[in-house]
Amino acid sequence: MTKTQWPTESPSDLSHLTDRQLSELASQTCDLLAARGRSIELCELVAHTGQAIGKAFPATVQWAFPAASPTPVSPTLREFPMTMYGINEAQPGNRWKALFDATWAGYKQWYEMPDGTARPSLRVARAKIEQHMPELVPTYEKLVELAGNDETAAKMLTLWNPPVFAPGCSQMAVTATEPMFARNYDYSPDLFEQVSYSSEFNKRVLGTSDCLWGLLDGMNTDGLVVSLTYGGEKGSGDGFGIPIVVRYLLEVAATVEEARAVLLRVPVNMSYNLTIMDATGATLTAFVAPDAAPDFSTSPIATNHRGERPVDLAHARKFRSVERRTRLASIVGTGLSADAIASEFLQPPLRATNFSAGFGTVYTVIYRPTSGVAEYHWPDQVWRRRFDDGDANVVVTLRGD
Secondary structure, rough: OOOOOOOOOOOOOOOOHHHOHHHHHHHHHHHHHHHHHOOHHHHHHHHHHHHOOOOOOHHOOOOOOOOOOOOOOOOOOEEEEEEEEEEEOOOOOHHHHHHHHHHHHHHHHHHOOOOOOOOOOOHHHHHHHHHHHHHHHHHHHHHHHOOOOHHHHHHHHHHOOOOOOOOOOOEEEEOOOOOEEEEEEEOOHHHHHOOOEEEEEEOEEEEEEOOOOOOEEEEOOOEEEEEEOOOOOOOOOEEEEEHHHHHHHHHHHOOHHHHHHHHHOOOOOOOOOEEEOOOOOEEEEEEEOOOOOOOEOOOOOEEOOOOOOOHHHHHHHHHOHHHHHHHHHEEEEEEEEHHHHHHHHHHOOOOOEEHHOOOOEEEEEEEEEOEEEEEEEEEEEEEEEEEEOOOOEEEEEEOOO
């Protein structure tokens, strides 16, 4: 790349530079920062400046940043104790009420957080769930009753236009032997609900709970498995929070094609990847975003960007999205056993340990729909849950920085 020449009349006057020269100047600045040992975040800030100035910047230097130095790890890892709760309650009742009572203060604070977007009225929020997810309305009404008919809770439980929700995560569908699905959930332990929930609202469903009745991942007795990751593209719009969409898919769909049909008609509020597998081994990854038709592919893997290349470079680099996807791609079709796949997911780059910054692998789960088992893995223990297992819990200690 030719070095940009500064205007001779004044080194502080950039008005004489073309868009291409400004973009190249941003790239050179990034190189200098890296050479001086400055943080990769500064380089990415320069990158976004270049992108804003000249659209040629991403195509020429997006993938040419100097490699980031490994983040120093404290010699003494911190411990983050966590209790996972297994709940088996076919219809919402005392166990769900206890979950609500234990978490509502935090959820209320989250739901009312000032994020520049006004929360919907109860009339609008209820109308949306009645319009798009009518099969869930009886369960929704029971939840509102258990929540004491609190108006804020009633709005939040629709998950229509909620605050932003952007976890990390890696996921992969495996069909070489029996259908099997593996995923890491990367987030802050303090913001994780810590519940594996077995229910029968419409279908028998087992999954990892979020937002009180939504799911981060799960399976139903038809053999359908669904899991989410943040899609890596900024912005939000009118639509449902993704945990209730995962719940809805598992409550009404039995196959990949049925799930595809649902996603074509249900609006979402942010960008996400949903990887879906059914009992036949058919797989689908849907990139969903507000005000846009879903983008479907047969890819069995997803991390935190759309397809092969991220739109938000800074986010992808910060959370190693490309590196994790590359690792997933390298083990697709290798015929690894469930234990071997779990071992892969428990190692870097798939496993993350920066818990204090909200990017640690809170759990690894392997879904085996043929046998109806969800296996939650941590480096030193495994916890298995089946659809009919009773209430139980397990104490886990996460270690990281």
